[in-house]
Amino acid sequence: MTVATAPLTSEHIPLAAQRYDRWFARARRPPSQRSWLADGPVRGDELLGKLQHTPGLEACRALDGDGALIGHLAAVPQDLRPDDPAALRSHPRSALVPHGGHALPSGRESEVLRSLYVRVAERLVADRRLVHYADVPAGEAATAPWCDLGFGRERVYGLMAVKARGRQPRGVEGLAIRRAGPGDLPQIGRMAAESARRQRGTATFQPQPEQALAALRVHYADALADSRCGAWIALRRGEEIGMVVLVPAQPDPVTPASCVELAEAYVEPAHRGEGISRVLLATGLAWAFDNGHRYMSANWPSASPLAAGHFPAIGFRPVAYRLSRTLDSRLTGPPGTY
Incomplete structure (x- = not known):
């Protein structure tokens, strides 16, 4: 099924932030880890507020049958100099979906993400950005929709x-x-x-x-x-x-x-x-x-x-x-x- 998509602009940020906070609460970690790990500051409004001002941002939103926002995807272009230590871990010309950069509705995660990624990825490829990264919380709920698109685990972030x-x-x-x-x-x-x-x-x-x-x-x-x-x-x-x-x-x-x-x-x-x-x-x-x-x-x-x-x-x-x-x-x- 094709999900309707439209640009994500500043007027949609408040609702997208609310969606992100709810999605993150569901997807953040396996239940077995929640007993000992402290929560980081979620602050979807702050994360998306910074993203909307990023030069070259590729972002869109998913809509339900009534035209209401049910998810979003935002990718940040990355251009690294040859002498930037960050180039040791990332492709010098790539795109990143950072924390706050996506949220998905429960029960339709893969379907909605696929429709969003189709639109965003087309623009990235047209800009010759062929390496795409996504930061996601650990757990099957967060990673499975991306795996359906051909993404794999590249780096692990751990806490002690x-x-x-x-x-x-x-x-x-x-x-x-x-x-x-x-x-x-x-x-x-x-x-x-x-x-x-x-x-x-x-x-x-x-x-x-x-x-x-x-x-x-x-x-x-x-x-x-x-x-x-x-x-x-x-x-x-x-x-x-x-x-x-x-x-x-x-x-x-x-x-x-x-x-x-x-x-x-x-x-x-x-x-x-x-x-x-x-x-x-x-x-x-x-x-x-x-x-x-x-x-x-x-x-x-x-x-x-x-x-x-x-x-x-x-x-x-x-x-x-x-x-x-x-x-x-x-x-x-x-x-x-x-």
Whole structure:
């Protein structure tokens, strides 16, 4: 069945925001996770209020038989410079449906999303944007309609509760942990770049442009000088063999306000399997609790053979996914031509 669609303009934002808040309450997480995870700030009106002013926004709304709004879809164009660290994780010319960018009616999710995406995707492809991303809360209700369109999980966003210090991991022989500061930027940058560079391999196969890697080497200069952030280096016999970097997390519908983000975590390959990452994480968690944080967030590639098993094993539970769809690069010209 074809669903009627029409442009989404500023006059429709209040109702679209209400629809989003109701949809998110249904789709946000599996019931098994709701007992321990705090809600992030939903604020559909704020999310959609920002979206409507985004240059190049492609947005439309779905209508029922009486012409009333029952859903919406809004995609933001992304154009990344070669030296932008964000280009390490996203295609430089793509489009993103962020949190707040879509809402669907109960019982008609796939049908309505398909009709909305048909309209929005046609404009994106005409603009030569062939990589599409969507941020969705974890759970079958939120992901299934996108899977019907050919989207798959590309990144996982997880949360861990930060608690008062309990049982700490056993010490690792010959390991020392020290707080990192501005003078440690070369070491932090080197390990961050090495961690990113490994995403070129199987099964992630994510291009890591050299210009973006070079920018990543100095990306944490401000964080290392900011008391709101925390970074630690693991050493053995004077050699830096691992690190973690924590920065304040940006609150969103799946990230509570009292949250710190695990921005970087790395252990040299020759020293993995000894528990070094757990010691580094325990150090960071203790600091986070003492500084008023009650949650820690992290995100990782779903196809990474290391991260996909490691992050859930150390306590992170999925709360959201970034889904992606890459269209055939032979698409050129009018729809249907190759």
